[in-house]
Amino acid sequence: MPLTLGLTGMDPATESALQTAFKVANAQLGGHWTLVQEQQADFVVVDMDSMYGPMSWLRLHASGKAVVALTAAQRTQADYLLTHPFSADSLVRLLGEIATHSGQSLPTPAPAPVAPATVQIPQQPRTDPTAALPDVVVELLQTDLARAKAAVAQQAATAAIPATRAPVAAAPIAAPAAPAVPATPPPAAASAPAFPVAPAVVAPATAAVSVSPSVPTITVSGDGMLDWLVPGRLRGLLRVGSGNERILIDADHRKYHGPAALKPLSGLFDRGFAPAEFELLPAAQWDSAAVQLGAPMPLTRLVWFGNLLAGRGRLAPGHDPHRRYRMTKWPQTEREYPKHFRIATVMMKAPATLAEIAEASGVTESEVADFINANLATGFAEPEGDPTPAEPAKSGGLFGRLRGR
Template sequence: MLSDADADYVVVDMDSMYGPMSWLRLHGAGKTVIGLTSASRVQTEYRLGKPFGAGELKALLQQLDSGAPEPRTSAPLAAPANTPEPETPPPTPIEAPAAVTSEPVPMAVAPAAVAAPEPDTVPSEAAQAPQPAPPAPAAPVERRLGDWLAPGALKGKRRFQRDSLVLLIDAERRQYHGPALLKPLDAAFQGPLDEADFVALDAAEWDRQAATLGVPQPLGRLVWFGALLADRGRLAAGYDPGARYQLLKWPQTEREFPKHFRIATAMMKGPATLPEIADASGVTPEEATDFVNANLATGFAEPFREPEPEADPPKSGGLFGRLRGR
């Protein structure tokens, strides 16, 4: 166990209110993040399902050793079936991590590999048993435009083009040049992309093309729009559909989405569930959920947590305190 600055792999509780923000920070710092979650899918490179035991932890360590990330839509990790266990020597015990608390502190795991038993220690019965088929190679993780906009996903100045649409993305300054309206960008957020779709530009070519596309805009605007479209009316993975959500500050609302002003007004009145937000703002539950997703991704919203009860004040002592007690 190391600090998150020194570890190769970091476990983040994605079900906590600070989990997604911790993932963005660590991902931007180049760390490999393992998402600890009860959800069936997660945006981190690897996933550790809740609850987990030694078998799930062993399977995760084997996956880390192979270097093959888990697809985001895959089922929780499980140890391969029918794998013969060696009788001697006994495997080195793997301690389960301490219980995850609500504190926003990611767990850091030092790199480890699962050692195979020496050939001369395998029992003869196991050696004669049929060996299981090797596991199928993991499917590549599908990344869309919204995933490539996360901090650290791209480096330098890049051009993304799809048909007549052109976006110039400055990953270091977190800015972009492109159309003033967001709705025409809907098609750009559909379908998988790889790094080859983002062409690196030198300074001269960047300046020439940027001059035709107008002033730079904050990249967070595209992150917001990508999260608005990502789940199509379903709450983003890692969040509780029954929880109450609140806005931390007034978000930047777009004129293209006039209903968002009503949703933001309703949320600023206090924490509320998704159905309560939809009823208070007069929109559909899907519209309210998409708005909450967009503001969770940009840090304007968060799940509400009940404050800890205040401790009772200490009772006063002395003569006057005893007289008041009577």
């Protein structure tokens, strides 16, 4: 009886590379495996490091499917593990192991005439949460883009401010614009995710303006990194930091280049930054430096990380720990924080308080608070209404029934 394998919860590049590796591995095993659609497969490979991998795992686990976790982690809760990056050889070992557990004996893999090349998948850039915005929000952002271009053109006519690319849509924050760049906040700003806000300056020489106190913020005193990451605050191709904390910021396209891990960058969020510390790079120098640091990643990933650190175990000001919070969609969980998968799973089921989430996920309330802060700032979580007060007990007995008439 042939064994069937399916693929799900992964980006097209990973799926294509996995199909190629499967063909090589299956040929060495005598062609006993068949690659089919997820619904018809006995075993399904899920990319647990992708945006939708964890949700796919939950769905398949609930339906009783045997799951193979494709992940860079050394252990998993799935039935089988395929370590990332993978190769045809590692897939041969996996398929042989599954066949043995299924009671089937496969022939010893025949040596290939030419050793198959290792199928390496480069680390994919994190998915930008704004890619899933509704069409109406996209239209509003496009309108604001036109306004931003007009403002930049007006500013360029009066002052020589270097810029290599046109700015993208303005921040989804209801914050006043700088005097040097007048712009009207977009109509959708009131309902957009509450990123940390800061004095909205476009160039270091522009004067700062105040921010509405109604927006909850957590920032380092002075111009901390979170303040500088507000959309519209920086422009152009910039380099900031030093050593292992050095990053490149493409402010106009909301991307950055830096270490794949986040924890080495924690020092960037512990202090303030002067405008002169952001070095504007020529395009040629930028391209060379960017190649050395790897693929670009969305700047919202740094916003997420900064808010994760900023609360230090407490919810951001303006958010009640006794309210219930829920996930609006599955977030990109980081490998450096394995407990976040458990927290997100609990919050996807139903709104809950910090204490309820901590008890259900088996983590501390401070870890839950930090996780909620990060996802409130990036639009993946939102607060629900206050808990419904308990209904007063009705008096019983004869007199109680008489009074109730």
